[in-house]
Amino acid sequence: MLHMIEHVFVEQSLVAAFAVVGGLMLVSNLASRRLTAGRVHGSAIAIVLGLVLAYVAGLYTGGKKGVADLPVFAGIGLMGGAMLRDFAIVATAFEVDVVEARRAGLLGVLALALGTVIPFIVGALTAVAFGYTDAVSITTIGAGAVTYIVGPVTGAALGADSAVMALSIATGVTKAVMVMVGTPLVARLIGLDNPRSAMAFGGLMGTVSGVAGGLAATDPKLVPYGALTATFHTGIGCLVGPSLFYLTVRAIVG
Amino acid sequence: MTIFGVALLALCTLIGVFLGDLLGVALGVKANVGGVGLAMILLIAARSWLVARGKLGGGIKLGVEFWSTMYIPIVVAMAAQQNVVAAVRGGPIVLIAATVSLLLCFACVALLGHFGRRDAPLENEQIRHGGAVIAGDGDEALSPSPPARPQPARKV
Numbered sequence: 001m002l003h004m005i006e007h008v009f010v011e012q013s014l015v016a017a018f019a020v021v022g023g024l025m026l027v028s029n030l031a032s033r034r035l036t037a038g039r040v041h042g043s044a045i046a047i048v049l050g051l052v053l054a055y056v057a058g059l060y061t062g063g064k065k066g067v068a069d070l071p072v073f074a075g076i077g078l079m080g081g082a083m084l085r086d087f088a089i090v091a092t093a094f095e096v097d098v099v100e101a102r103r104a105g106l107l108g109v110l111a112l113a114l115g116t117v118i119p120f121i122v123g124a125l126t127a128v129a130f131g132y133t134d135a136v137s138i139t140t141i142g143a144g145a146v147t148y149i150v151g152p153v154t155g156a157a158l159g160a161d162s163a164v165m166a167l168s169i170a171t172g173v174t175k176a177v178m179v180m181v182g183t184p185l186v187a188r189l190i191g192l193d194n195p196r197s198a199m200a201f202g203g204l205m206g207t208v209s210g211v212a213g214g215l216a217a218t219d220p221k222l223v224p225y226g227a228l229t230a231t232f233h234t235g236i237g238c239l240v241g242p243s244l245f246y247l248t249v250r251a252i253v254g
Numbered sequence: 255m256t257i258f259g260v261a262l263l264a265l266c267t268l269i270g271v272f273l274g275d276l277l278g279v280a281l282g283v284k285a286n287v288g289g290v291g292l293a294m295i296l297l298i299a300a301r302s303w304l305v306a307r308g309k310l311g312g313g314i315k316l317g318v319e320f321w322s323t324m325y326i327p328i329v330v331a332m333a334a335q336q337n338v339v340a341a342v343r344g345g346p347i348v349l350i351a352a353t354v355s356l357l358l359c360f361a362c363v364a365l366l367g368h369f370g371r372r373d374a375p376l377e378n379e380q381i382r383h384g385g386a387v388i389a390g391d392g393d394e395a396l397s398p399s400p401p402a403r404p405q406p407a408r409k410v
Contacts, residue, residue, distance in 0.1 A: 095384025221385020
């Protein structure tokens with residue numbers, strides 16, 4: 001009996017994922033209303049719950065893809081994978097107020113520049129503080145603080161050590177997870193309540209998954225504005241990481 | 255027809271990602287440069303074009319907006335497949351680099367948000383409606399679009 005149910009889940013992976021995520025959202029919305037009187041968004045609870053499940057599943061399977069490493073939940077991998085995620089992000093653009101987005105365009109560019117430089121400097125300085133002295137390792141760890149894609153792309157381009165690469169990816173993933181969980185907590189404090197600041201937020205935080213999760217948990221109407229700038233982040237990071245940043249670091253550390 | 259909306263969304267995504275790849279090659283980067291952002295701009299342009307010609311029918315809207323309403327569930331599925339174990343086990347270097355850069359960036363959001371902030375209320379119908387759609391609030395999503403822009407002719 002159990003085996004047959006498992007078989008259905010494996011065979012109908014995406015459909016099963018819809019049902020599972022739907023159940024998760026239902027539980028989260030109930031928890032939001034009953035336990036927090038609506039103060040914490042149901043989506044924020046669902047995202048944190050998703051991360052917790054990913055942690056538990058990761059410990060159990062030893063894999064890298066959280067719940068999606070369990071065969072019965074493989075559909076979650078498809079549903080939350082880059083393809084459908086990007087598809088849904090693009091769809092949110094349909095709700096964008098063009099005037100508002102255009103007005104904040106320059107701000108978005110400025111945010112992108114700061115959002116690439118600041119994390120890199122922090123990451124690079126941390127690497128130096130922990131005893132890394134070669135330009136390749138410092139650059140790779142710094143790039144990881146930008147996003148978890150910029151890190152390995154830069155590391156691969158520079159021929160970094162695999163342990164350093166792992167550290168770089170872990171930094172980016174940690175940042176993404178912290179953005180998802182932390183954004184709703186600090187949103188009011190940093191004035192994240194309008195399209196303008198959402199565009200600045202997207203450019204500064206970079207990590208698409210972090211921004212996507214953080215804004216969804218904070219206020220859905222801000223999602224398209226943040227996503228608009230965030231999606232340029234990884235590309236820019238990959239552009240300057242192995243070139244401008246590496247050359248600068250090498251010039252400094254010799 | 256609904257499929258026209260879904261197809262429009264798919265087409266914008268494909269073209270945007272392709273342009274992002276091209277941009278990456280042109281810049282000599284091993285990554286897609288802003289493909290999704292370009293796709294979003296294409297979709298915004300397509301929407302304006304359809305509205306201006308009065309061709310934005312209910313079917314097309316439904317096809318695109320369905321996927322906006324699926325946004326949050328998809329993000330939850332995305333969260334459930336993150337490598338959280340690696341993040342938790344990263345150790346002090348990972349924790350310090352991530353936390354400090356995050357705090358500095360949050361501070362910058364507060365700072366940048368103040369530039370050119372207008373006193374006029376930023377909330378308008380279009381933004382509010384968008385929020386309701388993305389939140390997956392069915393009743394609101396199915397209500398007619400706010401009259402924030404030229405009304406399409408009554409021909410579907």
